Amino acid sequence: xxxxxxxxxxxxxxxxxxxxxxxxxxxxxxxxxxxxxxxxxxxxxxxxxxxxxxxxxxxxxxxxxxxxxxxxxxxxxxxxxxxxxxxxxxxxxxxxxxxxxxxxxxxxxxxxxxxxxxxxxxxxxxxxxxxxxxxxxxxxxxxxxxxxxxxxxxxxxxxxxxxxxxxxxxxxxxxxxxxxxxxxxxxxxxxxxxxxxxxxxxxxxxxxxxxxxxxxxxxxxxxxxxxxxxxxxxxxxxxxxxxxxxxxxxxxxxxxxxxxxxxxxxxxxxxxxxxxxxxxxxxxxxxxxxxxxxxxxxxxxxxxxxxxxxxxxxx
Amino acid sequence: xxxxxxxxxxxxxxxxxxxxxxxxxxxxxxxxxxxxxxxxxxxxxxxxxxxxxxxxxxxxxxxxxxxxxxxxxxxxxxxxxxxxxxxxxxxxxxxxxxxxxxxxxxxxxxxxxxxxxxxxxxxxxxxxxxxxxxxxxxxxxxxxxxxxxxxxxxxxxxxxxxxxxxxxxxxxxxxxxxxxxxxxxxxxxxxxxxxxxxxxxxxxxxxxxxxxxxxxxxxxxxxxxxxxxxxxxxxxxxxxxxxxxxxxxxxxxxxxxxxxxxxxxxxxxxxxxxxxxxxxxxxxxxxxxxxxxxxxxxxxxxxxxxxxxxxxxxxxxxxxxxxxxxxxxxxxxxxxxxxxxxxxxxxxxxxxxxxxxxxxxxxxxxxxxxxxxxxxxxxxxxxxxxxxxxxxxxxxxxxxxxxxxxxxxxxxxxxxxxxxxxxxxxxxxxxxxxxxxxxxxxxxxxxxxxxxxxxxxxxxxxxxxxxxxxxxxxxxxxxxxxxxxxxxxxxxxxxxxxxxxxxxxxxxxxxxxxxxxxxxxxxxxxxxxxxxxxxxxxxxxxxxxxxxxxxxxxxxxxxxxxxxxxxxxxxxxxxxxxxxxxxxxxxxxxx
Numbered sequence: 001x002x003x004x005x006x007x008x009x010x011x012x013x014x015x016x017x018x019x020x021x022x023x024x025x026x027x028x029x030x031x032x033x034x035x036x037x038x039x040x041x042x043x044x045x046x047x048x049x050x051x052x053x054x055x056x057x058x059x060x061x062x063x064x065x066x067x068x069x070x071x072x073x074x075x076x077x078x079x080x081x082x083x084x085x086x087x088x089x090x091x092x093x094x095x096x097x098x099x100x101x102x103x104x105x106x107x108x109x110x111x112x113x114x115x116x117x118x119x120x121x122x123x124x125x126x127x128x129x130x131x132x133x134x135x136x137x138x139x140x141x142x143x144x145x146x147x148x149x150x151x152x153x154x155x156x157x158x159x160x161x162x163x164x165x166x167x168x169x170x171x172x173x174x175x176x177x178x179x180x181x182x183x184x185x186x187x188x189x190x191x192x193x194x195x196x197x198x199x200x201x202x203x204x205x206x207x208x209x210x211x212x213x214x215x216x217x218x219x220x221x222x223x224x225x226x227x228x229x230x231x232x233x234x235x236x237x238x239x240x241x242x243x244x245x246x247x248x249x250x251x252x253x254x255x256x257x258x259x260x261x262x263x264x265x266x267x268x269x270x271x272x273x274x275x276x277x278x279x280x281x282x283x284x285x286x287x288x289x290x291x292x293x294x295x296x297x298x299x300x301x302x303x304x305x306x307x308x309x310x311x312x313x314x315x
Numbered sequence: 316x317x318x319x320x321x322x323x324x325x326x327x328x329x330x331x332x333x334x335x336x337x338x339x340x341x342x343x344x345x346x347x348x349x350x351x352x353x354x355x356x357x358x359x360x361x362x363x364x365x366x367x368x369x370x371x372x373x374x375x376x377x378x379x380x381x382x383x384x385x386x387x388x389x390x391x392x393x394x395x396x397x398x399x400x401x402x403x404x405x406x407x408x409x410x411x412x413x414x415x416x417x418x419x420x421x422x423x424x425x426x427x428x429x430x431x432x433x434x435x436x437x438x439x440x441x442x443x444x445x446x447x448x449x450x451x452x453x454x455x456x457x458x459x460x461x462x463x464x465x466x467x468x469x470x471x472x473x474x475x476x477x478x479x480x481x482x483x484x485x486x487x488x489x490x491x492x493x494x495x496x497x498x499x500x501x502x503x504x505x506x507x508x509x510x511x512x513x514x515x516x517x518x519x520x521x522x523x524x525x526x527x528x529x530x531x532x533x534x535x536x537x538x539x540x541x542x543x544x545x546x547x548x549x550x551x552x553x554x555x556x557x558x559x560x561x562x563x564x565x566x567x568x569x570x571x572x573x574x575x576x577x578x579x580x581x582x583x584x585x586x587x588x589x590x591x592x593x594x595x596x597x598x599x600x601x602x603x604x605x606x607x608x609x610x611x612x613x614x615x616x617x618x619x620x621x622x623x624x625x626x627x628x629x630x631x632x633x634x635x636x637x638x639x640x641x642x643x644x645x646x647x648x649x650x651x652x653x654x655x656x657x658x659x660x661x662x663x664x665x666x667x668x669x670x671x672x673x674x675x676x677x678x679x680x681x682x683x684x685x686x687x688x689x690x691x692x693x694x695x696x697x698x699x700x701x702x703x704x705x706x707x708x709x710x711x712x713x714x715x716x717x718x719x720x721x722x723x724x725x726x727x728x729x730x731x732x733x734x735x736x737x738x739x740x741x742x743x744x745x746x747x748x749x750x751x752x753x754x755x756x757x758x759x760x761x762x763x764x765x766x767x768x769x770x771x772x773x774x775x776x777x778x779x780x781x782x783x784x785x786x787x788x789x790x791x792x793x794x795x796x797x798x799x800x801x802x803x804x805x806x807x808x809x810x811x812x813x814x815x816x817x818x819x820x821x822x823x824x825x826x827x828x829x830x831x832x833x834x835x836x837x838x839x840x841x842x843x844x845x846x847x848x849x850x851x852x853x854x855x856x857x858x859x860x861x862x863x864x865x866x867x868x869x870x871x872x873x874x875x876x877x878x879x880x881x882x883x884x885x886x887x888x889x890x891x892x893x894x895x896x897x898x899x900x901x902x903x904x905x906x
Contacts, residue, residue, distance in 0.1 A: 212418055219403065219430060221434060222396050307421065309466040
């Protein structure tokens with residue numbers, strides 16, 4: 001168990017190292033001098049040289065990478081080339097917004113998908129089960145920004161029940177905070193719910209064919225009780241996998257939904273920074289996203305070992 | 316529990332799936348403490364019958380008739396799942412075939428045993444855990460208190476089956492149903508588990524319904540037997556009567572096909588079709604066997620195959636066709652992650668043997684003995700770690716795939732799983748023709764043209780007893796026995812000199828097994844093949860092979876001519892194996 005934990009952590013650190021190096025190199029090999037971007041094409045060579053010295057871009061790539069990594073370890077993302085703003089508090093602020101949005105959406109998606117998926121599996125011969133499977137199939141095919149636009153059109157523009165977008169911090173006004181979250185969470189969560197419903201359904205269907213469920217019934221449990229006591233945790237393993245993959249996809253995909261609902265999250269910041277050619281900001285945001293994705297993978301890995309004793313062996 | 320004169324009473328049980336009747340009007344009654352066997356081949360309806368008794372049939376099947384269990388007065392069929400569930404695990408319980416999958420992998424086994432008591436409220440939670448350890452002690456699990464904390468994957472197959480039994484017996488049921496409980500186990504473990512089942516039900520006076528395809532097993536456990544065929548009980552009665560004076564032709568056929576020591580006038584095994592010539596009373600009439608010897612499997616010696624051109628040739632060719640010297644194989648299980656330590660598994664620990672041209676060489680051993688690894692190496696599918704392996708003039712040590720063309724031309728394999736070893740998307744014609752496309756075969760001009768290949772395939776299919784129309788069809792359209800015939804056709808189409816067979820009949824029913832074994836024996840003679848036959852089944856090897864090697868833990872513990880080895884084994888382990896293998900003759904003599 002301890003060895004497996006260590007090994008997971010080791011992989012986590014190695015992935016992080018490789019990923020940051022890749023991000024750094026990829027952004028450097030792109031054409032364009034940040035000094036020129038910052039000062040404009042008419043800047044004098046002296047001004048450019050001074051800017052480069054100030055921001056350290058005159059150093060060798062290796063030194064720049066080490067300086068950046070040194071900053072990352074201390075939680076310091078450096079200063080924006082364009083706005084001269086300190087990036088760390090900005091990114092910290094934006095990450096919270098995205099995490100709230102994605103986390104809530106996933107919770108809503110799971111609350112809907114787990115019962116529906118189990119129901120669809122238990123009643124897979126029944127018309128209601130078939131209908132559920134069909135609906136979730138359609139749901140998978142709908143892009144979430146389309147759901148977002150439709151929700152805005154109906155509930156914000158037409159009915160006026162919810163604001164069409166924007167963000168209020170929970171500390172400022174909890175009610176407004178929640179009201180503004182309803183539509184984006186539904187937009188993001190409903191599509192996830194459809195996807196996860198399908199996975200829960202097939203995982204439970206798979207489990208229902210297992211011999212040990214028959215054993216559980218032979219011990220005196222009814223079908224339903226056997227499924228709840230012996231089936232669901234077993235079905236959890238493949239579901240955890242897909243939840244991990246989907247969480248990562250949602251983080252990256254939040255770029256789109258944040259645009260639709262004008263939410264100041266990490267995705268919006270990324271799009272803005274790319275537009276401004278703010279090299280250091282883009283680099284920092286991508287690094288944060290990568291970090292979050294590998295943290296999710298680490299958590300999924302740990303969840304497996306909690307769920308399944310067979311994976312606890314060092315094998 | 317009310318006092319009844321039966322453990323279970325089944326009347327007119329009929330189970331159907333749509334228009335198909337799976338079980339037709341089955342009636343039987345098991346008295347308390349009575350041990351009843353239910354035998355039949357796959358598809359006979361024996362498992363469906365047992366599941367119907369337990370109320371575990373899928374909803375898609377319809378039932379009629381009645382099932383009454385001691386402790387409940389009314390018919391269980393047609394009662395709600397919730398009501399039958401109250402009886403499952405208390406009045407009646409069941410041990411299933413597959414110990415690997417029958418236990419919940421995520422729950423400690425102690426809890427799984429305790430659960431059956433808490434479900435039926437026969438014990439409080441803490442009492443149930445204490446009782447669970449006691450029950451695990453009763454079934455002979457080592458370190459019961461510790462084992463209770465283990466997860467199923469940490470136990471062996473035999474141990475898991477003991478856990479299943481502990482669970483089944485926890486609430487002292489009136490009826491215990493066992494569905495092929497030892498089929499997946501090694502013979503030595505099978506013997507221990509059978510003894511345990513027998514002892515447990517005898518002690519508790521539990522009625523036993525024991526389902527199996529293995530006649531020798533049923534004879535060693537039960538007093539009475541029901542024979543099922545195509546959903547119908549064709550014959551029933553005391554074991555001794557049914558097995559020595561069978562009335563129904565199917566029973567006679569089953570007995571004849573199971574008896575690997577009996578052959579007809581042509582030296583071939585009996586099949587259901589030829590069973591008329593079989594005399595079941597030979598099972599009780601030991602005039603030809605060597606009963607004085609302290610070995611269980613004492614039976615009439617299998618007739619040695621007539622001297623064939625191949626064995627005559629063998630005498631003339633002193634150099635072996637397969638030669639193995641100092642062969643070892645060590646697997647290194649891949650490391651996990653960055654810090655995991657690599658685990659070493661010594662699969663083969665120094666083997667030396669030779670096989671001569673035309674010989675029928677058997678390799679027996681239990682799971683984990685290394686016999687499959689050895690086969691893979693002989694067939695050039697795996698590399699030895701050290702030692703020399705020469706097969707048909709090719710040195711396999713360090714040989715690259717491109718050097719193995721000649722080996723693949725002269726050595727072919729028949730695998731165990733007749734379904735898994737055939738590509739489901741290839742037609743039978745393509746499957747059988749594929750070895751001919753081996754460049755070494757094409758170069759030799761064996762079947763250079765498509766027309767010639769078609770002719771060879773048709774000829775081969777005819778030879779293994781399949782219609783020529785099979786060429787266009789796909790593997791799933793055939794039965795298990797027919798699929799194994801396809802595998803044999805594929806192996807022999809390029810006229811190899813050595814045929815390697817890895818448990819080729821272990822997945823087949825007894826009647827089909829006899830047919831396939833006869834076919835193999837005929838073809839080996841006809842083509843003058845050298846046969847390397849691997850099996851866990853001592854009876855099959857005894858029938859087919861003239862020399863046998865016994866493997867254990869990666870070593871050959873004993874090699875010798877078949878009869879000598881079975882009649883007077885010199886190694887302890889061989890003796891154990893022979894003793895543990897149930898044979899009809901032995902059990903009936905000692906009944």
